[in-house]
Amino acid sequence: xxxxxxxxxxxxxxxxxxxxxxxxxxxxxxxxxxxxxxxxxxxxxxxxxxxxxxxxxxxxxxxxxxxxxxxxxxxxxxxxxxxxxxxxxxxxxxxxxxxxxxxxxxxxxxxxxxxxxxxxxxxxxxxxxxxxxxxxxxxxxxxxxxxxxxxxxxxxxxxxxxxxxxxxxxxxxxxxxxxxxxxxxxxxxxxxxxxxxxxxxxxxxxxxxxxxxxxxxxxxxxxxxxxxxxxxxxxxxxxxxxxxxxxxxxxxxxxxxxxxxxxxxxxxxxxxxxxxxxxxxxxxxxxxxxxxxxxxxxxxxxxxxxxxxxxxxxxxxxxxxxxxxxxxxxxxxxxxxxxxxxxxxxxxxxxxxxxxxxxxxxxxxxxxxxxxxxxxxxxxxxxxxxxxxxxxxxxxxxxxxxxxxxxxxxxxxxxxx
Ligand code: DSN
Numbered sequence: 001x002x003x004x005x006x007x008x009x010x011x012x013x014x015x016x017x018x019x020x021x022x023x024x025x026x027x028x029x030x031x032x033x034x035x036x037x038x039x040x041x042x043x044x045x046x047x048x049x050x051x052x053x054x055x056x057x058x059x060x061x062x063x064x065x066x067x068x069x070x071x072x073x074x075x076x077x078x079x080x081x082x083x084x085x086x087x088x089x090x091x092x093x094x095x096x097x098x099x100x101x102x103x104x105x106x107x108x109x110x111x112x113x114x115x116x117x118x119x120x121x122x123x124x125x126x127x128x129x130x131x132x133x134x135x136x137x138x139x140x141x142x143x144x145x146x147x148x149x150x151x152x153x154x155x156x157x158x159x160x161x162x163x164x165x166x167x168x169x170x171x172x173x174x175x176x177x178x179x180x181x182x183x184x185x186x187x188x189x190x191x192x193x194x195x196x197x198x199x200x201x202x203x204x205x206x207x208x209x210x211x212x213x214x215x216x217x218x219x220x221x222x223x224x225x226x227x228x229x230x231x232x233x234x235x236x237x238x239x240x241x242x243x244x245x246x247x248x249x250x251x252x253x254x255x256x257x258x259x260x261x262x263x264x265x266x267x268x269x270x271x272x273x274x275x276x277x278x279x280x281x282x283x284x285x286x287x288x289x290x291x292x293x294x295x296x297x298x299x300x301x302x303x304x305x306x307x308x309x310x311x312x313x314x315x316x317x318x319x320x321x322x323x324x325x326x327x328x329x330x331x332x333x334x335x336x337x338x339x340x341x342x343x344x345x346x347x348x349x350x351x352x353x354x355x356x357x358x359x360x361x362x363x364x365x366x367x368x369x370x371x372x373x374x375x376x377x378x379x380x381x382x383x384x385x386x387x388x389x390x391x392x393x394x395x396x397x398x399x400x401x402x403x404x405x406x407x408x409x410x411x412x413x414x415x416x417x
Contacts, residue, residue, distance in 0.1 A: 052064045115168065301315050
């Protein structure tokens, strides 16, 4: 019996149930994954106890020799993984990484250009309900109505007209390759700093299945827990000339003590991502996404932009006459975990939406391949067709759990108890 289950059975029970959920259910949320047992062990380590404001060798507290070592390992490994000049591994989250990137370059009220949230961007790319949209004067680009691909003509004309200080590229719900070189050309013409937010595709970049922004972007932000499969957290990479600005924007301008236990886990995850198997993993994610997208399309669903180049796809539910919310909630009953998502030019509200975002990073971590994706597509179709029939949904739930249990759940089924 674990210490936690004796000391705090209520929390232990909720965690235990989530472990069960991660074994019995099919996680298709594009931003979620299964961190390894080693990553989890580092996250749960004694390093959570240490205060270490500052950077290795320049801290404000004593006793930091071990966390210095860990942070240097994380920095060195991240630089090796991405080929970056400089990396800051301290941001607690992707939003904070983006905040620090803005703090490094912008003054309040400065003009910025980012991708609109309802067409694939992120809250921190200028949404009016987020600090980004409140502190800065954001303009937004989106996708072309016809192709549902990034509208570079719009990016270019907005950049020329507005002369933003930063152009942000990168997305949370865009299924196609991002052309960082094109963004850089536009940023250079406008005299803007290019910030690439690669939170979703970082693991694909490391695995060589998506082009890297490193040769083009001045600043690159990413989370570490999505396709990169590390602990929940983030980091910033930048060209040498932005090193000081980025480091001082993270600490002391934005954050205090770094989470050294999480930085240790980032180092562990980066070592995992440096192994040759990680390239196979990244390839599998993309092959699986393509297979799932084709399988759903063959069964009659409309996939936004006609398919996917990366780890995710957006399903347009309008032809089925159901909303994203109804689909998400109905599929949840079967153990298929997804999120409702706006599709380009969506007529529904953000809490309802007309789309469903599906991603393959988590299932690929469970060693599922293209054969399993056909099965998963069948489950999704069955769920959508029975969306308001609770008896059929619960029957499907049993079959899905039987199927899912056959596959390992890294960090769960192989963790020490
Ligand atoms: N919440 C993340 C996602 O699901 O894409 C982005 O921050």
